[in-house]
Amino acid sequence: MMDSNKFGMILAATVFVVGVAACSSVPKPNAEIAAAKTSLDIAAQAGASADAGAVFAQARDLLQSAEASVEQEEFAKAKRLAEMAKAKAEQAQAEAELARTEASAAEIESSLSSLREALRN
Amino acid sequence: MKGKKSRISSLLFIAAAALSAAACSTTPPVNQKYVDAEDAFQSMQNIPGVEQAAGGQVTEARTSFDRARAAWQGGADKEQVDYLADLAQSKAETASAVAKRRLLQDQIDTSGAERSRLLIASKEREAIKADAQRRNTERANASLKAEAAAAKQVAARANLRARALADQMRELKARETDRGMVITLDGVLFESGSATLKSGANRKIERIAELLNAEQAARALIEGFTDSSGSERANLELSQRRAESVRQSLIRQGIAPNRISTRGLGEAFPVASNDDAVGRQQNRRVEIVLSEKQSDMTRRR
Numbered sequence: 001m002m003d004s005n006k007f008g009m010i011l012a013a014t015v016f017v018v019g020v021a022a023c024s025s026v027p028k029p030n031a032e033i034a035a036a037k038t039s040l041d042i043a044a045q046a047g048a049s050a051d052a053g054a055v056f057a058q059a060r061d062l063l064q065s066a067e068a069s070v071e072q073e074e075f076a077k078a079k080r081l082a083e084m085a086k087a088k089a090e091q092a093q094a095e096a097e098l099a100r101t102e103a104s105a106a107e108i109e110s111s112l113s114s115l116r117e118a119l120r121n
Numbered sequence: 122m123k124g125k126k127s128r129i130s131s132l133l134f135i136a137a138a139a140l141s142a143a144a145c146s147t148t149p150p151v152n153q154k155y156v157d158a159e160d161a162f163q164s165m166q167n168i169p170g171v172e173q174a175a176g177g178q179v180t181e182a183r184t185s186f187d188r189a190r191a192a193w194q195g196g197a198d199k200e201q202v203d204y205l206a207d208l209a210q211s212k213a214e215t216a217s218a219v220a221k222r223r224l225l226q227d228q229i230d231t232s233g234a235e236r237s238r239l240l241i242a243s244k245e246r247e248a249i250k251a252d253a254q255r256r257n258t259e260r261a262n263a264s265l266k267a268e269a270a271a272a273k274q275v276a277a278r279a280n281l282r283a284r285a286l287a288d289q290m291r292e293l294k295a296r297e298t299d300r301g302m303v304i305t306l307d308g309v310l311f312e313s314g315s316a317t318l319k320s321g322a323n324r325k326i327e328r329i330a331e332l333l334n335a336e337q338a339a340r341a342l343i344e345g346f347t348d349s350s351g352s353e354r355a356n357l358e359l360s361q362r363r364a365e366s367v368r369q370s371l372i373r374q375g376i377a378p379n380r381i382s383t384r385g386l387g388e389a390f391p392v393a394s395n396d397d398a399v400g401r402q403q404n405r406r407v408e409i410v411l412s413e414k415q416s417d418m419t420r421r422r
Binding site for chain 1: 178204207208211212214215218219221222225226228229232233235236239240242243246
């Protein structure tokens, strides 16, 4: 049977190593931040700030928080924030494109119904 | 020594038991974000044809939702479940939006094709209408042209008649007066002291007859005059006979007798001085007054 002191020390050492590893085994999330930035740019070009304003603003705020977390060397947090920022940016882009397509559809349906009306007479 | 060891191991045992109990529980605590993610995921799946329309995004959403579910059922801490649920919800919304857009785009393409078809049909209709209008206009123009041509002919004929009339008036040396048109036959057309018309008067008589034929409403008053040589009574009688002679000539030209009246005025109303031969010759004349109004003609000057 191990003597309790030795056991305690091994336990503490393990916890310490695991704890440190938890902080430093997550690398600086450069790829995730870059990916989030790209998605945000694409969303902006798709007119997301106008047509999907709320979601686009969330994405932008998340990216800012991710970058702030990087500065504070909280890399795990930064990675998650960046991933969420990317997801929100893609959502904003998809919703903006949908909004514009809906506008086109409405316009076509309207002109179609006028044409049908005109030809009926 | 023995107490410490047993206390640590008991604590470890309790901790392990608690952990395993949590891992095996069948009802994890309610997490609103997880519920929202579930709803979003369900909505996505309910879109007909969503897999075909947004396959990649649907797969990503499904993977993300599976992770969220595993964390929630596995009793992971709230922060972790919240994060995974948020992520899953966002991806489900994205997949829904992409699918809806593509399905709508298909509809737009179909509608667009029909719109093109209808535009062509509408333009054809317009072309047919325009053509019909054009033909109507052409027809209207043609008939207007015909009317104008006819009117021109009528005007031309009237013009010719007016010119012919003017020519005749000039030839006859006719004068317009308040009594009507007055044509003078001078005395040279009669033998001296005679009421017989010389042949030189024929053309004038013919012209006057033409005028009377052209204007059926017109009437003629023939007045005879002499110079002052000789007796008043003889002159009166001669002038009457000469007027009558002209009347007969006109009747021979086919003018109805009731349209022609005569009177002899003798020496009255000379137009020149009777003191010289030229003046006397001018006074020896017959005047024919043409008018539609009998009353005007017989009015004395």
